[in-house]
Each structure stands twice: as structure tokens, then as C-alpha cells.
Amino acid sequence: MLLDSKVPDGPIADKWDHYRDTAKLVNPANKRKYTVLVVGTGLAGGSAAATLAELGYNVKSFCIQDSPRRAHSIAAQGGINAAKNYPNDGDSVWRLFHDTVKGGDYRSREANVYRLAQISNNIIDQCVAQGVPFAREYGGLLDNRSFGGAQVSRTFYSRGQTGQQLLLGAYQAMCRQIEAGKIEVFSRREMLDLVISESRAQGIVTRNLVNGEMERHVGDAVLLCTGGYGNVYYLSTNAKNTNVTAAWRCYKRGAFFANPCFTQIHPTCIPVSGDYQSKLTLMSESLRNDGRVWVPLNKGDRRRPEDIPEAERDYYLERRYPSFGNLVPRDVASRAAKKETDAGRGVGETQLAVYLDFGDAINRLGRDRIEERYGNLFEMYQRITAEDPYRVPMRIFPASHYTMGGLWVDYELQSTVPGLFVLGEANFSDHGANRLGASALMQGLADGYFVIPYTLGGYLAGLEPLSNTARDGEAFRIAEGDARERIQAMLDIKGSRTVMDFHRSLGRIMWDYVGMARTAEGLKTAISEIGSLRKSFWNDLVVPGENSTMNKSLEYAGRLADFLELGELMARDALERAESCGGHFREEYSSPEGEAVRRDDEFSFVAAWQYNTRPSDAILHKENLEFDNVKLTTRSYK
Amino acid sequence: MAEVFTIRLRVWRQPGPQAPGRFVDYTVPNVNPHMSFLEMLDVLNEDLTLRGEAPIEFDHDCREGICGACGVVINGIAHGPNARTATCQLHMRDYRDGDTIVVEPWRARAFPVIRDLVVDRTAFDRIIAAGGYVSANTGAAPDANAIQIPKEDADEAFDYAACIGCGACVAACPNSSASLFTGSKVAHLALMPQGSPERKRRVAAMVAQMSDEGFGDCSNHAECEAVCPKGISIAAIALMRREYVKSVFG
Numbered sequence: 018m019l020l021d022s023k024v025p026d027g028p029i030a031d032k033w034d035h036y037r038d039t040a041k042l043v044n045p046a047n048k049r050k051y052t053v054l055v056v057g058t059g060l061a062g063g064s065a066a067a068t069l070a071e072l073g074y075n076v077k078s079f080c081i082q083d084s085p086r087r088a089h090s091i092a093a094q095g096g097i098n099a100a101k102n103y104p105n106d107g108d109s110v111w112r113l114f115h116d117t118v119k120g121g122d123y124r125s126r127e128a129n130v131y132r133l134a135q136i137s138n139n140i141i142d143q144c145v146a147q148g149v150p151f152a153r154e155y156g157g158l159l160d161n162r163s164f165g166g167a168q169v170s171r172t173f174y175s176r177g178q179t180g181q182q183l184l185l186g187a188y189q190a191m192c193r194q195i196e197a198g199k200i201e202v203f204s205r206r207e208m209l210d211l212v213i214s215e216s217r218a219q220g221i222v223t224r225n226l227v228n229g230e231m232e233r234h235v236g237d238a239v240l241l242c243t244g245g246y247g248n249v250y251y252l253s254t255n256a257k258n259t260n261v262t263a264a265w266r267c268y269k270r271g272a273f274f275a276n277p278c279f280t281q282i283h284p285t286c287i288p289v290s291g292d293y294q295s296k297l298t299l300m301s302e303s304l305r306n307d308g309r310v311w312v313p314l315n316k317g318d319r320r321r322p323e324d325i326p327e328a329e330r331d332y333y334l335e336r337r338y339p340s341f342g343n344l345v346p347r348d349v350a351s352r353a354a355k356k357e358t359d360a361g362r363g364v365g366e367t368q369l370a371v372y373l374d375f376g377d378a379i380n381r382l383g384r385d386r387i388e389e390r391y392g393n394l395f396e397m398y399q400r401i402t403a404e405d406p407y408r409v410p411m412r413i414f415p416a417s418h419y420t421m422g423g424l425w426v427d428y429e430l431q432s433t434v435p436g437l438f439v440l441g442e443a444n445f446s447d448h449g450a451n452r453l454g455a456s457a458l459m460q461g462l463a464d465g466y467f468v469i470p471y472t473l474g475g476y477l478a479g480l481e482p483l484s485n486t487a488r489d490g491e492a493f494r495i496a497e498g499d500a501r502e503r504i505q506a507m508l509d510i511k512g513s514r515t516v517m518d519f520h521r522s523l524g525r526i527m528w529d530y531v532g533m534a535r536t537a538e539g540l541k542t543a544i545s546e547i548g549s550l551r552k553s554f555w556n557d558l559v560v561p562g563e564n565s566t567m568n569k570s571l572e573y574a575g576r577l578a579d580f581l582e583l584g585e586l587m588a589r590d591a592l593e594r595a596e597s598c599g600g601h602f603r604e605e606y607s608s609p610e611g612e613a614v615r616r617d618d619e620f621s622f623v624a625a626w627q628y629n630t631r632p633s634d635a636i637l638h639k640e641n642l643e644f645d646n647v648k649l650t651t652r653s654y655k
Numbered sequence: 656m657a658e659v660f661t662i663r664l665r666v667w668r669q670p671g672p673q674a675p676g677r678f679v680d681y682t683v684p685n686v687n688p689h690m691s692f693l694e695m696l697d698v699l700n701e702d703l704t705l706r707g708e709a710p711i712e713f714d715h716d717c718r719e720g721i722c723g724a725c726g727v728v729i730n731g732i733a734h735g736p737n738a739r740t741a742t743c744q745l746h747m748r749d750y751r752d753g754d755t756i757v758v759e760p761w762r763a764r765a766f767p768v769i770r771d772l773v774v775d776r777t778a779f780d781r782i783i784a785a786g787g788y789v790s791a792n793t794g795a796a797p798d799a800n801a802i803q804i805p806k807e808d809a810d811e812a813f814d815y816a817a818c819i820g821c822g823a824c825v826a827a828c829p830n831s832s833a834s835l836f837t838g839s840k841v842a843h844l845a846l847m848p849q850g851s852p853e854r855k856r857r858v859a860a861m862v863a864q865m866s867d868e869g870f871g872d873c874s875n876h877a878e879c880e881a882v883c884p885k886g887i888s889i890a891a892i893a894l895m896r897r898e899y900v901k902s903v904f905g
Contacts, residue, residue: 068793083714084780086820087722103800139796146796148789148847150813157803175813181721182816189788196784204777227769256716290689295697296718397719400737400744401691466793515704517697561704566671567712567770570704 061441093180121449251524450599
């Protein structure tokens with residue numbers, strides 16, 4: 018199958034304007050005849066639901082949480098990029114575009130990224146108009162800070178809670194439309210299947226998480242805004258309930274899954290402390306503005322950090338990458354940390370950590386300034402570790418954080434299933450093989466506020482609105498039946514291992530073989546081990562309780578069943594991609610200095626996988642990536 | 656590694672919204688001081704599952720104190736003993752071997768129990784929907800720097816906007832009032848110039864909704880401020896009252 022990215026013709030700077038000038042429109046009287054199902058209420062889903070409702074569409078919004086305000090975008094700390102160039106430090110739309118394509122290690126689609134950079138400025142305007150309390154300077158103007166992978170300050174922020182404030186802005190915009198009767202919210206609902214009829218998406222099946230009831234929802238279009246799949250590693254910075262289920266069910270109904278092996282391991286997380294650990298907490302990348310990363314120069318140096326003299330410390334990022342220093346992109350910083358701990362220079366009880374030290378910054382700026390910038394993060398660190406980062410350096414280590422891969426979409430954010438659109442982290446398009454800091458919030462809101470309102474019209478214009486009686490049709494009946502069967506099958510196993518136990522096992526396989534460093538041999542091992550684990554899951558799982566009440570173990574089991582299939586696809590994709598790029602590092606393809614070696618001649622493509630009966634039979638399709646505007650070079654931050 | 660110890664739990668179990676609830680006692684051996692409180696419940700739930708008993712249902716998600724999903728009353732205090740700390744950020748190092756911990760759901764008429772420690776907080780969403788927003792359609796915004804906002808005002812607005820909507824304020828209030836929650840949103844938006852044309856309508860509608868949901872009135876106990884995981888000041892409530900009076904008489 019030929020993958021048509023539908024990128025408009027013309028110079029890159031004109032593509033989006035041209036698209037908007039010529040896109041088909043739905044007239045206001047007709048918009049209210051269409052129902053749009055928006056699954057997920059994070060930045061992408063919240064902004065899309067609110068904006069489409071403002072335009073006049075009927076929106077049904079679904080979330081697994083008890084309120085749309087709790088989607089995991091809320092936990093984003095550091096900030097959101099925009100090419101405003103308020104600091105007058107040389108930023109521009111072009112530079113943001115260029116940095117993002119380079120940061121993604123030349124594995125993203127140029128036209129999408131350029132559009133993202135263009136829209137970035139509108140996002141900041143919109144959020145300010147909603148009353149989002151961004152950080153300001155004493156003159157009353159907006160403040161900016163810098164983030165990894167950039168040499169300008171283009172990041173807008175609200176202390177260390179930027180995601181929360183942007184999400185509440187989108188949520189409040191949604192609430193206004195709820196009050197206006199244009200959005201109906203279905204909270205504590207989980208999408209269990211996509212319904213396809215007449216070769217297009219016509220609805221979804223959801224499970225009410227309070228009473229187990231199955232529900233059928235008809236929609237003229239389905240917008241999947243369900244985030245990433247970082248929890249496949251068990252331990253991650255993602256919220257505990259974050260999962261791949263909605264996206265995976267779409268994949269199994271025909272939507273292609275693109276670049277599943279492109280996952281982001283974030284360099285600055287609080288290290289693991291024990292087996293009972295349920296999640297890892299991120300310490301914002303913004304900390305690397307003022308914090309210096311180091312390890313002891315000598316292997317096995319177990320002295321306390323304050324007892325190690327300056328001359329016996331190795332500030333390895335500053336040493337290896339003098340021009341970007343501590344602000345190298347995440348993939349580079351994570352690998353560098355791994356290299357140090359692998360060499361036996363790790364710190365702390367487990368020795369799987371490096372220091373992030375604020376001593377110099379506190380001496381230079383004073384404790385108050387540091388507290389103002391990062392106070393909430395320092396507090397969070399102290400609560401978790403019982404150590405005071407104002408006095409002792411933080412201990413940090415990489416952890417699964419974000420997934421660049423996701424369902425394949427074209428320029429219009431439409432998947433290979435007509436009528437199924439995918440927004441935000443759930444799609445694959447903008448970050449290539451590595452996402453730069455402060456770009457996830459930008460992309461989620463760009464897709465929801467400013468892209469989908471234009472591209473959805475083009476799909477719906479001229480389409481006969483569906484009647485609600487479609488819910489009684491064959492396609493809905495089958496989808497609901499399948500979902501029920503799967504639930505019953507899990508309840509009927511009555512084995513001896515819990516969901517969490519299986520999830521831990523999967524996480525270990527993924528982290529060891531499909532984590533920061535991958536090899537062909539390891540990936541083959543992963544594929545075989547995941548296959549056995551999946552078999553064991555379906556034979557030996559125990560799920561307590563029943564379907565007809567709130568049952569979080571049952572929800573969890575369904576999500577893990579999908580992770581157990583996704584994990585194998587990730588490993589296959591990683592095996593297929595015999596190069597190193599961004600977060601995907603194949604040890605066979607590295608330079609003598611340990612830097613990634615990309616192979617553009619053979620791998621300058623998007624790997625889009627099509628489901629085919631069994632996880633191991635997935636079919637690979639390729640979308641070739643053309644770089645007409647950014648020159649393909651070896652990414653260097655030295 | 657740290658020394659493990661034993662904790663006794665007395666947990667509220669309630670099979671469903673209409674079913675009567677009761678306290679059930681559990682013993683959790685092998686508690687590691689570095690565990691979070693919720694991880695301790697995870698360990699107990701694993702054990703219950705393997706013994707064929709129903710695990711304890713509780714809401715949780717981000718486990719880093721920002722989503723507002725978690726929250727239980729621990730020994731009579733919403734979110735437990737530590738100030739400015741959500742339940743998920745409470746760690747077992749604050750307890751000693753043999754301690755008994757009583758765990759209950761938020762209790763308020765407007766927050767009916769769904770199961771065990773899980774309650775229905777959708778009343779909060781309806782309060783925000785009544786007016787807790789700025790009416791700014793996407794696309795109509797002026798340049799972000801067109802309006803200057805004094806840093807002090809933006810910082811103060813942020814302090815109120817930091818509310819995570821967990822509901823601890825309601826659980827702690829003897830009147831089950833949602834005044835701190837509602838006041839925080841009113842105060843956040845009242846301090847920003849963007850929402851000013853809607854100020855009067857906003858506060859009137861939100862206060863009316865709060866009362867329709869069955870939350871009580873505020874009588875200045877300040878228990879809410881004491882348990883708020885974000886440390887939001889009851890000055891929010893004073894500000895809400897001023898806004899309300901202005902909306903009626905102004």
C-alpha cells in the first residue's frame with residue numbers, strides 16, 4: 018500500500034497557508050449535524066474538543082479519569098516552545114523548525130514540523146488569552162528560558178507546572194462548551210474498540226469503568242488523543258493509567274502504527290529505590306539550565322559528593338559537548354549517563370545514578386533565585402528521597418518518558434482508516450527519533466487548537482451525517498461482542514500471577530533489550546521472551562472480582578494485554594531499523610566515540626506497520642522522508 | 656537496604672454506592688520506609704488478589720502530586736500528616752513498626768462513594784462549567800505580550816491556579832464546603848486582566864452551583880488550607896467573597 022502523506026505542494030513556508038486557503042469548509046448550519054468523538058482529554062484532546070465545539074460541531078469527549086482535568090499532560094513540568102523571539106536572541110520560525118528536525122535526528126516529516134513551528138506563536142497568544150498565568154518579568158512581559166537542543170531562549174513556562182496550567186486552560190475552554198451544551202463528557206470511560214463501517218470510522222465502543230457497562234457511540238469522525246505508550250517499560254514517568262489500548266485497538270482494526278521503536282528515555286528522573294517501586298518521577302529538563310551533571314572521576318568512588326574535590330569530578334557533558342554542555346538533547350544526555358554508570362562511575366546506593374548539582378548556581382545566583390525557578394521540583398525531590406537538593410546534589414537517572422512513535426497520520430492528521438484522526442503524542446509525525454524538551458505541549462496544542470479544526474472540515478464536507486441508529490448495526494455489534502469476550506476471557510483464566518507481576522516482567526524485558534542501547538541479538542531475545550510471557554499471561558493471569566463493578570485490576574489487565582503485543586512490535590521495528598538515530602541506539606551502529614551512526618541511504622523512512630492476524634505477522638510499509646529544506650548532516654552538539 | 660517493618664491498616668470497604676460500608680483490618684508486613692503510601696497499598700492489593708480477596712479500590716494516576724486523582728483520609732487527616740503533601744507523595748518513612756493507620760474516603764454529601772476509597776467528584780467539574788473560564792474562542796487572541804501583567808499579580812494568580820482539584824478541602828471542612836476550590840478559581844481569574852468582562856457573572860454562577868451541589872458554606876475553620884496539598888491560602892475565599900459582594904452590589 019502506498020502511503021500518501023498528502024503534503025501540499027509549494028515552498029515549505031507556504032504549504033500550510035495554501036492548505037488553509039483551499040481546504041473545503043463545512044458551513045455553520047451543517048456543522049451542528051456532525052458528531053465528533055474525541056477520545057482523551059489531555060492537551061491534544063482538550064484543545065480539540067473545545068475548539069471544535071466552538072466551531073459548532075457536536076462533541077462527545079471521553080476520558081478514563083474521573084475528570085478531563087486529570088489527563089497526564091497535567092504533569093508536564095518545564096515549558097512550551099514558541100518562536101516568538103521576545104528575548105531578541107535570534108529565534109525564528111525557521112530556526113525552531115530547523116532545531117526540531119535536527120533534534121529528531123532527521124526522522125520526522127519536514128512539512129509537519131514547519132507547520133508546528135509556525136503555529137507555535139498562536140498557541141502562546143491563545144493560552145494567554147485564556148488567563149494562563151505564565152511566568153513574567155518585572156516589567157509585566159512574558160519570561161522565557163532555554164531548554165535542551167536549542168541555543169536560544171524560546172520556552173514559556175509557569176513555574177514547574179506548565180502542563181498543568183495549559184491543561185487547565187484547555188479544560189476550562191471545554192467546560193465553557195459543556196455549559197453551552199456543545200460538549201458531552203463521558204468520564205471514567207475506556208475506549209475498547211474502534212467501529213469501522215463502509216470503510217470509515219463510524220464510532221467507538223467504550224466500557225463504563227464504574228459499572229462495567231458497554232456503550233456504543235456513533236460519530237462522523239473519531240479523534241484519538243490518547244497519549245503515548247511509555248508504560249510498556251512498567252517503570253516510567255507516565256501516570257499509572259496511561260496506556261496504549263485505544264491506539265492498539267485502532268491498529269488492530271487497520272490503522273498503521275509508525276516507528277514504534279522511537280521512544281524517549283529522559284535523562285533526569287529520580288532513580289529506582291526498590292522492587293515495590295510503582296513509578297518514576299521526572300525532574301524537569303529545565304533544571305539542566307542551572308544544574309551541572311557529574312560523576313566521580315574514579316571508578317567505585319563511594320565518598321559523599323561534598324567530600325569529592327573538584328579535581329576528582331567529571332562533568333562529562335561539559336567535557337564531551339562543550340558548545341551545548343548540560344543542555345544537550347535528551348537522547349544524548351541519557352546515553353552519556355548510561356555510559357558512565359556502565360563504566361562503574363555511578364553514584365548512590367544502587368550506583369545507577371549520576372549527580373545533578375546546583376552548588377555552583379546557588380553560589381552564583383543565591384538560594385532564593387533557585388527556589389523561585391525550581392522550588393516545587395526541589396520540594397518534590399525532597400519528599401521522594403528525603404534528601405535536600407539545596408545542600409546535596411540530586412541523584413538522577415534516565416527513565417522512559419515519552420514516545421515519538423504512534424499511529425501513522427498524513428498531513429491532515431488522518432490515519433490509514435478514513436475518519437480516524439490522531440493527535441498529540443498518540444501520533445508519530447513531528448518529533449522524529451527524538452523529541453526536544455518543551456515540544457510535546459507545543460505539538461498537543463497545535464494539533465488540537467489549530468490543525469484539526471481545518472483538516473477535519475475537509476473530511477466531513479459533503480459527507481452524509483450518520484444517524485444514531487448506526488449503533489444497532491453489525492459493525493457495532495461485532496466490536497462490542499469482541500470487547501466483552503476479551504474481558505470475560507481474562508476473568509476466566511483464574512491463574513496464579515497478578516497483572517502487576519506480569520507487567521514487571523514485561524518492563525524488565527523492554528528495559529534490558531529495547532531500552533537505551535539495543536542489539537540485533539538482544540532484540541531477538543526480546544521478541545522470543547515477550548512471546549512466551551504473553552502465552553503465560555493468557556494461561557496464568559489472575560484478575561480478581563467481576564466485570565459489573567469498578568474493577569481497576571480488570572482495566573489494568575486489558576491494558577497489559579495490549580502492551581504485551583506492542584512490546585513485540587517495538588522490538589521488531591527496532592530490529593528492522595539497522596541504524597542508530599535519536600532515542601533508537603543500535604550498538605552495532607555507533608562511532609568509536611560512542612555517538613550514533615545514522616544510515617540515511619537505507620533508513621530515511623517512516624516505518625508504518627500494518628496489523629496482520631498475529632503480532633509477529635505485522636507488515637512493514639515505508640513512507641520515504643524527503644528533506645528539501647534541512648540538510649541531512651550528522652547531528653553534533655559538540 | 657533499609658529495615659522493613661509491619662503496619663496495621665484499618666480500611667473503609669464499601670462494595671458500591673448503595674451498599675453499606677465498614678472498616679476492615681489488615682496487616683502489611685515488609686513495609687519499606689522508601690515506599691510511598693500508595694505503593695504500600697499496591698503491595699497489600701497484590702497480596703489480597705493472590706488470596707482471592709477483592710483488592711482495595713482507590714483513585715490514583717500521576718503519583719507525583721499534580722493530577723489530583725488520589726486522596727484519602729489518613730488517621731483523620733485528608734492526605735495524611737504532612738503539610739502540602741498529596742497522598743501519593745506521602746512515604747512510609749513517616750511511620751514506625753507496629754503503627755495502626757486508619758484509611759477512609761473523602762466524606763461529603765456532594766462526593767458520594769463509588770467503591771471503597773473512590774468517590775465521585777464530578778461536582779467540581781460542574782462548578783467550573785458554571786463559569787470558571789475566560790470566554791476566548793480559539794484564534795481570536797491578540798499577541799501574547801499585548802497586555803502587560805505585573806509579575807506580582809501573575810505570581811499570585813498562579814498560586815491560586817495551582818489547585819489540583821483533589822477535594823481534600825471539602826473532606827477536611829466540618830461543613831463540607833467547596834469554598835477553597837471555588838475561591839481558588841475565582842481568585843486566579845480575577846487577578847488576570849483577561850477574564851475581567853465576565854467577573855461578576857462568573858463568581859455569581861460558580862457560587863450558586865457550589866451551593867446547588869450540596870456543599871456547605873464556609874465558616875472560617877481554615878481546615879481546608881491546612882490540608883491543601885498545594886498550600887493554597889484561604890485568602891482565596893476572602894477574595895471570592897469580595898468578588899461576590901461586588902457582583903451583587905457593584
